[in-house]
Amino acid sequence: MIPFRPSHARHRFFYDYCVRFDPLLSHQAPFLGFITRVSQHTPEHPCLKYSLAAASYANFAGRYRSKEATVAAVESYGAALKELSTEMASPSVSNIFETLVSICLLGMYELITTPEMSERGSWIAHTDGASALLQQAVENIKTPDPAISGIYHWIFSQMVRSYVIQTGARD
Numbered sequence: 001m002i003p004f005r006p007s008h009a010r011h012r013f014f015y016d017y018c019v020r021f022d023p024l025l026s027h028q029a030p031f032l033g034f035i036t037r038v039s040q041h042t043p044e045h046p047c048l049k050y051s052l053a054a055a056s057y058a059n060f061a062g063r064y065r066s067k068e069a070t071v072a073a074v075e076s077y078g079a080a081l082k083e084l085s086t087e088m089a090s091p092s093v094s095n096i097f098e099t100l101v102s103i104c105l106l107g108m109y110e111l112i113t114t115p116e117m118s119e120r121g122s123w124i125a126h127t128d129g130a131s132a133l134l135q136q137a138v139e140n141i142k143t144p145d146p147a148i149s150g151i152y153h154w155i156f157s158q159m160v161r162s163y164v165i166q167t168g169a170r171d
Contacts, residue, residue, distance in 0.1 A: 047083035
């Protein structure tokens with residue numbers, strides 16, 4: 001069994017979800033590559049910090065069956081939800097993108113920890129909140145950031161998934 005260390009969990013999360021090593025696909029950005037960029041530029045944003053920890057620890061816990069990582073993931077998830085609630089009560093234009101990435105990470109946590117998504121899960125609430133913030137971001141954007149397209153792609157894909165779950169649409 002691999003011992004749990006927060007830094008190892010974070011590195012494993014970035015390896016699993018945020019980087020691409022296939023040279024044939026080097027012209028494409030990794031699907032969650034925007035998380036790397038935003039987390040490097042604003043590492044002390046409280047909601048982002050806790051959300052990244054929750055998703056990283058949950059990924060580590062699932063991969064290595066670590067009870068210690070599971071406990072740390074749940075604690076970080078609770079702290080992230082508390083911070084997110086505060087941010088959503090009065091969203092700041094200067095923090096919109098960090099909050100959007102936090103919501104994406106909370107969605108990742110829920111996808112990692114919940115084998116079957118329910119129609120009424122908090123994941124849909126995160127998608128709805130991200131949609132509201134996305135609308136505010138579009139209205140206030142001055143200079144496009146390359147990470148923004150990754151965030152938009154993630155949120156759009158989650159909105160489509162939400163629609164499919166809510167309407168019962170199938171392949």
